[in-house]
Amino acid sequence: xxxxxxxxxxxxxxxxxxxxxxxxxxxxxxxxxxxxxxxxxxxxxxxxxxxxxxxxxxxxxxxxxxxxxxxxxxxxxxxxxxxxxxxxxxxxxxxxxxxxxxxxxxxxxxxxxxx
Numbered sequence: 877x878x879x880x881x882x883x884x885x886x887x888x889x890x891x892x893x894x895x896x897x898x899x900x901x902x903x904x905x906x907x908x909x910x911x912x913x914x915x916x917x918x919x920x921x922x923x924x925x926x927x928x929x930x931x932x933x934x935x936x937x938x939x940x941x942x943x944x945x946x947x948x949x950x951x952x953x954x955x956x957x958x959x960x961x962x963x964x965x966x967x968x969x970x971x972x973x974x975x976x977x978x979x980x981x982x983x984x985x986x987x988x989x990x991x
Contacts, residue, residue: 948976 885892890900952967970976 945976 881897882892884900885895888900948971952971
Protein backbone atom coordinates (compact mmCIF):
# COMPACT_ATOMS: atom_id res chain seq x y z
CA UNK A 877 0.00 0.00 0.00
CA UNK A 878 2.91 2.33 0.73
CA UNK A 879 4.28 1.62 -2.73
CA UNK A 880 0.92 2.48 -4.32
CA UNK A 881 0.76 5.73 -2.32
CA UNK A 882 4.31 6.59 -3.47
CA UNK A 883 3.18 5.97 -7.07
CA UNK A 884 0.23 8.35 -6.48
CA UNK A 885 2.71 10.93 -5.21
CA UNK A 886 4.76 10.57 -8.36
CA UNK A 887 1.65 10.81 -10.57
CA UNK A 888 0.19 13.87 -8.83
CA UNK A 889 3.65 15.37 -8.13
CA UNK A 890 3.53 15.70 -4.35
CA UNK A 891 5.90 14.43 -1.69
CA UNK A 892 4.29 11.29 -0.35
CA UNK A 893 6.56 11.44 2.74
CA UNK A 894 5.35 14.88 3.90
CA UNK A 895 1.66 14.61 2.90
CA UNK A 896 -0.46 12.06 4.74
CA UNK A 897 -2.99 9.84 3.01
CA UNK A 898 -5.84 11.61 4.85
CA UNK A 899 -4.64 15.04 3.72
CA UNK A 900 -4.26 13.91 0.11
CA UNK A 901 -7.68 12.32 -0.15
CA UNK A 902 -9.28 15.19 1.79
CA UNK A 903 -7.79 17.67 -0.70
CA UNK A 904 -8.91 15.48 -3.59
CA UNK A 905 -12.45 15.35 -2.18
CA UNK A 906 -12.52 19.13 -1.67
CA UNK A 907 -11.33 19.67 -5.23
CA UNK A 908 -14.04 17.37 -6.59
CA UNK A 909 -16.76 19.16 -4.62
CA UNK A 910 -15.62 22.62 -5.73
CA UNK A 911 -15.24 21.45 -9.33
CA UNK A 912 -18.81 20.10 -9.45
CA UNK A 913 -20.15 23.34 -7.92
CA UNK A 914 -18.27 25.36 -10.57
CA UNK A 915 -19.80 23.20 -13.32
CA UNK A 916 -23.29 23.83 -11.95
CA UNK A 917 -22.67 27.58 -11.70
CA UNK A 918 -21.33 27.68 -15.27
CA UNK A 919 -24.38 25.79 -16.50
CA UNK A 920 -26.75 28.21 -14.71
CA UNK A 921 -24.85 31.21 -16.07
CA UNK A 922 -25.07 29.86 -19.64
CA UNK A 923 -28.81 29.26 -19.25
CA UNK A 924 -29.32 32.81 -17.97
CA UNK A 925 -27.26 34.22 -20.86
CA UNK A 926 -29.29 32.22 -23.39
CA UNK A 927 -32.55 33.30 -21.75
CA UNK A 928 -31.46 36.94 -21.84
CA UNK A 929 -30.40 36.59 -25.47
CA UNK A 930 -33.75 35.03 -26.46
CA UNK A 931 -35.64 37.80 -24.63
CA UNK A 932 -33.56 40.45 -26.37
CA UNK A 933 -34.17 38.89 -29.79
CA UNK A 934 -37.91 38.62 -29.11
CA UNK A 935 -38.01 42.26 -28.03
CA UNK A 936 -36.15 43.36 -31.16
CA UNK A 937 -38.48 41.31 -33.34
CA UNK A 938 -41.56 42.80 -31.68
CA UNK A 939 -40.14 46.30 -32.14
CA UNK A 940 -39.45 45.65 -35.85
CA UNK A 941 -42.98 44.30 -36.33
CA UNK A 942 -44.42 47.32 -34.52
CA UNK A 943 -42.47 49.73 -36.71
CA UNK A 944 -43.53 47.81 -39.81
CA UNK A 945 -47.21 48.01 -38.80
CA UNK A 946 -46.88 51.71 -38.09
CA UNK A 947 -45.23 52.21 -41.47
CA UNK A 948 -48.03 50.36 -43.28
CA UNK A 949 -50.67 52.28 -41.38
CA UNK A 950 -48.95 55.58 -42.19
CA UNK A 951 -48.78 54.63 -45.87
CA UNK A 952 -52.50 53.88 -45.86
CA UNK A 953 -53.27 57.20 -44.16
CA UNK A 954 -50.96 59.12 -46.50
CA UNK A 955 -52.60 57.47 -49.49
CA UNK A 956 -56.03 58.55 -48.25
CA UNK A 957 -54.85 62.14 -47.68
CA UNK A 958 -53.51 62.47 -51.18
CA UNK A 959 -56.81 61.37 -52.68
CA UNK A 960 -54.94 59.06 -55.01
CA UNK A 961 -57.17 56.08 -55.64
CA UNK A 962 -54.58 53.81 -57.26
CA UNK A 963 -53.66 50.76 -55.20
CA UNK A 964 -56.50 51.20 -52.72
CA UNK A 965 -57.94 47.76 -53.34
CA UNK A 966 -54.50 46.13 -53.18
CA UNK A 967 -53.78 47.79 -49.83
CA UNK A 968 -57.19 46.88 -48.45
CA UNK A 969 -56.83 43.25 -49.56
CA UNK A 970 -53.37 43.09 -48.02
CA UNK A 971 -54.69 44.54 -44.75
CA UNK A 972 -57.52 41.98 -44.72
CA UNK A 973 -55.20 39.06 -45.48
CA UNK A 974 -52.64 40.03 -42.86
CA UNK A 975 -55.35 40.69 -40.27
CA UNK A 976 -54.19 44.28 -39.81
CA UNK A 977 -57.68 45.54 -40.57
CA UNK A 978 -59.11 43.60 -37.63
CA UNK A 979 -56.59 44.68 -35.01
CA UNK A 980 -58.01 47.13 -32.56
CA UNK A 981 -55.85 48.61 -29.80
CA UNK A 982 -58.82 49.21 -27.53
CA UNK A 983 -60.04 46.49 -25.22
CA UNK A 984 -63.38 45.14 -26.28
CA UNK A 985 -66.02 44.58 -23.72
CA UNK A 986 -67.70 41.18 -23.77
CA UNK A 987 -71.22 41.24 -25.10
CA UNK A 988 -73.92 40.60 -22.50
CA UNK A 989 -75.47 37.17 -22.91
CA UNK A 990 -79.21 37.04 -23.26
CA UNK A 991 -80.68 34.16 -21.30
